Amino acid sequence: MEKFLRIDRRIIFAIITVAVIVSLILRFELPIPASEPVHGVYEKIESLPKGSHVMISFDYDPSSKEELQPMAVAFLHHCFSRDLKVIGMTHYTGAPGLADQAMNSVASQYQKKYGEDYAFLGYKPGNASLIINMGENMYSAFPKDFYGNDTTTLPVLQGVDSLRNLDFLFDLAAGTSIETWIVYGKEKYKFELGAGCTAVMGPDMYPFLQSKQLIGLLGGLKGAAEYEALVKKKANAVSGMRPQSVVHVIIILFVIFGNVVYFTTRRARHA
Amino acid sequence: MRKDSNFLILVGTIGLFVCVNIFLMASGKLPLSFDGFGIILGAGLTFAVYSFLYKDNPAFKIAENLYVGVSLGYTIVITWFNFLKPDLYDPLIVPMFSKASEKAPQYALIFPSLLGIFMLLRFSRKLSWLSRWTFAFVVGLGAGISIPRVISAFILEQIKPSLRPVFSGGETILSSINTLLIMLGVISVLIYFIFSVEHKGTIGKFSKIGIWFLMISFGASFGYTVMGRLSLLIGRIQFLLRDWLGVLQ
Known part of the structure; x- marks a missing residue:
């Protein structure tokens, strides 16, 4: 029995990998009911009239792409299907490529025009100071967009001189950007804020839901899958929930098995 | 071999x-x-x-x-x-x-640019003292902007929901239980972190409840972390099976 306590961890890695591959190949449906925080973001977008301005802050890089890119795509589907004006920006140097790809690919499916229906302002450093600058004067914070166009000439930005003029801001975060948006943006410029974050950050964000500083939250791949299901655009996140669920069951079994083996061997040793 | x-x-x-x-x-x-x-x-x-x-x-x-x-x-x-x-x-x-x-040059940009260049002078023994001006500016400005906003956003705004009345009429039984649990959690965890009083008697009991709340919170964090790491693996395997091997549709 004691040999199970010294099992080579590579065997566990192999079991997990096989479980992921098999559950991706075998197609079976699992229910994905949307939780209350995910509904918060969805209902907010549903409540906005056509032409409302929504800003997406793509604050992640390729290392968090697997969790946050599906959220970005599902959220963009929702915004474009409701004819909202979408403005993108990022605090991360690694994000422009991902944000640009997500915005252009989804916008083209709804025949949206760059500059009129959506725009990507690109990357700017500064975090807190950038947010304060955007709150005071959006055109001074971003004189040019990602493609070098003068932002004062972009029709999509008409009427958005400051963060105050936004109808909703959605932050996709892999770091501390949600807190930064709350402290330096929402508190002063009073816009509605929702967020999507990596699963690791999820538990830390729940207090902001309770205090209503966030109106909704998408946590990790599960949050992305729930949003994909809500907007009826099932893609990577929904298909990723099958292996997620299977592997979680395997991990629970491993934990039970490990404890049983541990207590059995301990009892045998004391006997 | x-x-x-x-x-x-x-x-x-x-x-x-x-x-x-x-x-x-x-x-x-x-x-x-x-x-x-x-x-x-x-x-x-x-x-x-x-x-x-x-x-x-x-x-x-x-x-x-x-x-x-x-x-x-x-x-x-x-x-x-x-x-x-x-x-x-x-x-x-x-x-x-x-x-x-x-266009006329925007000379106002010279001042922040110089401050930025001063930061790089830390690599020079003779001129590294100039970097202190930049640090003084950053620390002064940062503290001035951050302190009131952080207190407002992270402390005052977080205290509000903790002070919500348990029974004010109109709420469900479950939401009242939730509010009670939050109150118990906040108080017991705060008591656990009071180290100037020995954790015995009533203080000791509350402190133990605080440990339970902390353990549940660590468990939730660990569960989310496992989910996050698995998501990365799933994403990579989806890429290999779909984009590389063409096995998945």
Whole structure:
């Protein structure tokens, strides 16, 4: 029995990998009911009239792409299907490529025009100071967009001189950007804020839901899958929930098995 | 002998990877274009990084160093084209030195630029004292802006829901239980972190409840972390099965 306590961890890695591959190949449906925080973001977008301005802050890089890119795509589907004006920006140097790809690919499916229906302002450093600058004067914070166009000439930005003029801001975060948006943006410029974050950050964000500083939250791949299901655009996140669920069951079994083996061997040793 | 077998495993894996790619390209599953080579590169780097789970090896080291180099290069290019060029070079340097420019130079940008350059003077023994001016500016401004806002957003706004009445009429029984649990959690965890009083008697009991709340919170965090790490693995396997091998639709 004691040999199970010294099992080579590579065997566990192999079991997990096989479980992921098999559950991706075998197609079976699992229910994905949307939780209350995910509904918060969805209902907010549903409540906005056509032409409302929504800003997406793509604050992640390729290392968090697997969790946050599906959220970005599902959220963009929702915004474009409701004819909202979408403005993108990022605090991360690694994000422009991902944000640009997500915005252009989804916008083209709804025949949206760059500059009129959506725009990507690109990357700017500064975090807190950038947010304060955007709150005071959006055109001074971003004189040019990602493609070098003068932002004062972009029709999509008409009427958005400051963060105050936004109808909703959605932050996709892999770091501390949600807190930064709350402290330096929402508190002063009073816009509605929702967020999507990596699963690791999820538990830390729940207090902001309770205090209503966030109106909704998408946590990790599960949050992305729930949003994909809500907007009826099932893609990577929904298909990723099958292996997620299977592997979680395997991990629970491993934990039970490990404890049983541990207590059995301990009892045998004391006997 | 052991070193030789590791070398053989590495060469064998690379050989197998090459053969699979030749087959995929010959059978038309992978396009013979930059996109196709990009997918092969992505698949190769994915295997190289995950090979660390078996053992540290040269393929992992190459992928690791490549990641650091590429991300730094990418950062420099993005920072130049998204920040330095439109915010400093175009409005200040170009009008100063180009007679063809119609716009007047924005001389106000000289002051923050100088502060930025001073920061880099930390590398000079003679002039490093100038960097203190920049630090003084950053610390002073940062503290002035941050302190009131952080207190407002993180303390005052967080205290409000903790002070919500348990029974004010209109709420459900479950929401009242939730409010009670939050109150119990806040008080017991705060008591656990009072180290100037010995944790005995009533204080000790509340402190134990606080430990339970902390343990549940750590468990939730760990569960979410497992989910997050698995999501990354699932994403990579989806890429390998769908984009590289074409097994998934």
